[in-house]
Amino acid sequence: MMIFDRQKQSLLLDGRKYTSKDVSSLIKRGEKEFPHAIWELLLFLKEWFDDSPTLVVHTSGSTGVPKELLVSKDRMMQSARLTCEHLNLQSGDTALLCMNLRYIGAMMVVVRSLVAGLNLIVRPASGHPLADVKGPLRFAAMVPLQVYNTLQKEEERKRLEQIDILIIGGGAIDNSLAAEIKNLSGAVYSTYGMTETLSHIALRRLNGKLASERYYPFDSVKLSLSQENTLVIEAPLVCNDTLYTNDIACIYSDGSFTILGRKDNVINSxxxxxxxxxxxxxxxxxxxxxxxxxxxxxxxxxxxxxxxxxxxxxxxxxxxxxxxxxxxxxxxxxxxxxxxxxxxxxxxxxxxxxxxxxxxxxxxxxxxxx
CATH class of the missing domain: 3.30.300.30 (ANL, C-terminal domain)
Structure with missing residues (x-):
């Protein structure tokens, strides 16, 4: 059962449960008492459990100037629900947090854990997130570079192969990486989304019998194209406004879509x-x-x-x-x-x-x- 009342939520961290009161007590001990990644998590949890219905997230700035956005915690929980239901993530499933908590992708790993009762395993945001992870993981989210680096080291590669469900976002997956991903036994997905959609609104399977070149949106998401063939997104559960993206897309009759590239990256030569x-x-x-x-x-x-x-x-x-x-x-x-x-x-x-x-x-x- 998922929990959407923030005051009733707790975080299962390495098998131990922490309430909002526990988080407050731990923060009083001071930053020096904890590894940096854990301290960053505690600060995020403090903000999550406070009375404010919103929090600030940062865009990556990959195509322009980074921005700060004020987002709804309730909508973040709805996004978490969509992902957990789609991937059948259950209470007690292990989930790896290995990305920078400044950005929405990492925040949503924590929110999914809070909402669905996942057992969170935390590692520093680095190029080798599985360097010292022991035991199999049910769920992990990484950027392409982390997956690429992990595949270069035999021990880390073996650990990657033990992940049941891996989602990859935050960048393009090139052909050589895609070819290696096809050999992984767990389910691997590329995500489509942005900070404004509170992480992803569509998934594309990269391996197995369900592998596809197309992204499939969640049922609550409606897509269309602008006059410039850029993707227009209506996702009322996670975003109030219609989003006009800069992603040039092709939408198919079954509702799936492909991304050809960004309008910003068109070179007029x-x-x-x-x-x-x-x-x-x-x-x-x-x-x-x-x-x-x-x-x-x-x-x-x-x-x-x-x-x-x-x-x-x-x-x-x-x-x-x-x-x-x-x-x-x-x-x-x-x-x-x-x-x-x-x-x-x-x-x-x-x-x-x-x-x-x-x-x-x-x-x-x-x-x-x-």
Missing amino acids: GGIKIQAEEVEKKLHSLISEPFVITSVPDSRLGQAVTLLTMQPSNVEELENRIKSVIPLYYCPKYIYIVEQIPQTENGKIDRKACRDLAKKILLSQDVEKC
């Missing part, structure tokens, strides 16, 4: 509109290291397609390979080798920072030519 994410999909088979398609200002084209990559390869050879798999007008005019692909705090590609970095490199090279 010489009058040809190029979706950055579509080019990235085509290049995943060629480039094994992290990379991103972005753009720089160009006096002739308006915007020039630009590739930032961490792959220390011969640029000319890479150019030739790229030309063999994508049309010439999609090919990057510039290829820059960088030490890191800019990311936000929660592991998403920081598209704005990528554009700024590419522009900075272009300008520095122009100066060198002078």
Whole structure:
């Protein structure tokens, strides 16, 4: 039975139950008494149990300036209910919290635990969340980079294979990662949602017989397309307003949908509109290291397609390979080798920072030519 009265909720943490009074007592002991991840959890719980019907969450800023949003705790609980019912999460099931509690994805792991009575296991937000997790997990939520890193280490990979249900959000899942995920025995889903929808409103199965390229929304969610073919979301249980996204989508007759990319990431190069994410999909088979398609200002084209990559390869050879798999007008005019692909705090590609970095490199090279 799920509990929606916050004053009657308690958190099951590593098998031990904590009420709101317990949380207050623990906080009085001070920050130095606890590991950082536990202290962050206690602070979140203190805010959750207070009298305010709302709390502040932060957007990731992956496509622009990070924002603060005031969200309803009641709606967060409704979102938790939708996920727990859809995935059949039950009281006592183990759930892993391994993401930054500043963001909605991590907050919702805790709220699901409070509402459904899940047994929460807490680990620091890091690239290797399963490094010291003992025993199987019923449920976990991670970003793609955490899954990728986990698959690189045999012991951690074995632990990942013991997770019954894994949801992955906060970033794109490339073809190579998707191929590895298909071999996992547990149910793995990609999520679709945003801070405004209080985590996800749709899931896409990545492995097993139910694997699909399409996202399937929860029953209470209504979708449509704007005149620009961007997704419009009506999710009354979790959001008061109709949401007009920047995600270019295709909706099918059964209500499922696919995302082609973000309107923000359309590169207008010489009058040809190029979706950055579509080019990235085509290049995943060629480039094994992290990379991103972005753009720089160009006096002739308006915007020039630009590739930032961490792959220390011969640029000319890479150019030739790229030309063999994508049309010439999609090919990057510039290829820059960088030490890191800019990311936000929660592991998403920081598209704005990528554009700024590419522009900075272009300008520095122009100066060198002078």
